[in-house]
Amino acid sequence: MTLPPGYALRPATVHDAALIQSQRTAMFTDMGSDVAGLARVHEAGVAWHARMLACGAYTGLLIESGGEVVAGAGVLWNDFPPNADTDSSVRAYVLNVYVRPEHRGRRLARALMQAALAECRARGVDIVTLTASDAGRPTYEALGFTPQAELKLLLKGGTP
Template sequence: MLIRPATPDAAEIIAQQRDAMFLDMGEDAEKLARVHDSALAWHRRALESGLYTGFLAETDGEIVGGAGLLWQDLPPNPDTDLDVRGYVMNVYVRPDRRGRGLARRLLERVLEECEARGVTLVSLHASEAGRPLYEQLGFKPTNELKLKVERP
């Protein structure tokens, strides 16, 4: 298996994996279909600009998983004196390839990228299925809250 960096031309596969990830988490297919094109455009733009770094897992020439990092420009805080943080997103492994350590290898590659860039604070939002792996890798729950502001 090969884990390779994603180029902007991989935006479509990343968007498809993201849709599949959300479907696995119980999200509504119609809602995902409505935002697919805008999510695809965002991923292409973010890959081109370097705002997002993606990795794809390939076996026998076939993409079977992926993971990525959103580079966040945030002020230093008590946990880091740096102004760049990594936000892990789009972690996905095709169902027929799960249970073989692929998600772990993708996350290890993501964390290697953070280390290579000197980024010392990394966060993510975990699905119930992913939580045990993230905790094994040292991620800790935080006190984050969320509010969805409705449009008028």
């Protein structure tokens, strides 16, 4: 993984929880999510990130430039039973991949993904999943990710 000059990668700490949640909000805002809904869950998101960082269930990766965090990504470590593809019980879900607009086009998302995948390999993880935006899909596909069939059901407010 190579970063452009002037950029540095560092691990996130519990103290970065609010920053990570702010990046997450910006990411979903860019994708057209409800801004009021995102604001409503902000503090709960900060608390979740702090808790997951503290217990090690979430690994955050941040890229800094000029003393400011300009990009980030995270990996949520999940416990699943082995299957035909792996005997490992740990799976990785990549989330919160975000690059501030003025720093886009410098392959920072790719660098974050390479660092996340290196951490997955170091932990013996064989299966990595993520949900891609249209803008992010080419980066993930270039790294070898393939589309999968997934369904979603929102139980809140509906009667399935």
